[in-house]
Amino acid sequence: MTGLTAAEPGLRVLQRNLWVYRRTWRGSIFSSFLTPVLFLLAMGLGLGALVNRGAGAGGFGGATYLAFLAPGLMAGSAMQTAAFESSFPIMARIQWQRNYEAMLATPLRVRDLLVGELGYIGFRLLTTAGVFFLVMLAFGVVRSPLAPLGVAAAVLTGFAFSPLIVAFSATQKGDTTGFNMLFRFVIMPLYLFSGSFFPIEQLPGALQALAWLTPLYNGVALTRGLVLGTAEPLTALAHTAVLIAYAGLGLALARRSLGRRMVG
């Protein structure tokens, strides 16, 4: 009998996504290279010259604005990659292209679809954060021997969002209104106010506390601490725990939500 011997059937779904990626990888790598270069040039160096002057020598814990910004952006762009890959393509495979219906007619189960999709999103997070890291090296902002762990922190930041957004996508009825709201009212504000661009100590007290609860703040702080070598072990563990908690919650919700959507 075919189809039942696989150690991990979800790898077949990952394989399918990689076959598709084979077609577009050049453009994808190029854009994950270009985006940080442009941002670090414009904001890190251009705007940063002004910011450094205003902040004075001790402004960013001794770092330049460029060095402060770069790891924050790496975590922020991991969130954006995760959010994009977990929304429109998932909806397409649920409803527009109906790939999941085709897959579930084989021995594959809902959990296998999730394993495959999250595996692929992990791959995308790793490549975009990896390219980002190379750009940071080129800009000379990497200071710490722990810095490569910053890539893992960025990937974990993406995983704090991805399953939650997959769960949300599985509840959407095929139009993009929900996604537009998600990007406009959740992803964009998080991106701007979670410490990527300026320290959250600049926020009013109540909003600071709120920022502490968001996955992106924890991801930014962890990534920055590792890249700049300023991480305190206990704080870093706390950030990691928050990110894992979001990922775990998301996984449980995604499994339930996609199951309800596909098997009824």
Next chain:
Amino acid sequence: MSHASPDADAASPKPALISARGLTKRFGDFTAVDAIDFDVAPGEAFGFLGPNGAGKTSTMRMIGCVSPISGGTLRVLGLDPAADGRRIRAQLGVVPQQDNLDTELTVRENLLIYARYFEIGGPDARRRADELLEFVQLADRAESEVEPLSGGLRRRLTIARALINDPTLILLDEPTTGLDPQARHLLWERLYQLKRKGATLVLTTHYMDEAEQLCDRLVVMDQARIVAEGSPRALIERHVTREVLELRLPADDHAPLDGRFDGLEPLVERVEQRPDRVLLYTSDGEAAVERIHERGVRPESSLIRRASLEDVFLRLTGRTLVD
């Protein structure tokens, strides 16, 4: 396609591939399938005939182990879908109502990746994909994208994909809906080939000609229930006459029909009035035409045809299959 042909030993019937008793599907308060019983034997082409919304697709989804049953019992390949969904699906070939090909992959890649979902890989998968592309006459389009393919070609690719695991049981939900006549005939011919090689087909359709062409046996479904069961010929013999005389009356003929066709029994067994025509169910169409003319009825046109499953459905439900 390498199925063994049906056992010649007809005296000892094989266990049913599908067996349903009191099979029920509810969505909230709505009952989509209402306690139906049926069995499908190995090597049989079995059909669910009925209009849209009769419960055919819900039944197929339960057989395909992607929709849990709400009541009754269901055994597919001797197994319980609730417990053994993966094992059952490993032996099914499914052609869904709406094409769900992978539009981001080529024609051949569609077959190769589907083979991977069944854990068939390497040379086996490639050989099988090539055979199937030949079988559905798509070999020359192997490297094409799916997007530019016509509806008929996509359907053929979907059928090839459903055969990639050499399934014991092939489920086809409305296999030719939306196709032009030429594409439909080509598909029927391919499905007929599968049937001749001994494949077990289960299909839903609201086309009576499709049911007559392909099905050894069928059930007529209406409003979540099975209203009749048998071979196409047996259903026609049991529920309607051999011939049907179709009369179109002139557009300005608004005289009530009552009376005009009365008293023609036993020659005319039943008269059915439709919006655009009158149907006379009769054992002898020619004789019926003569009797009508004797009565001075002058239809715009008259046609004698063999009775079909459409007539059976009309008889059983008072409605037509395709509105």
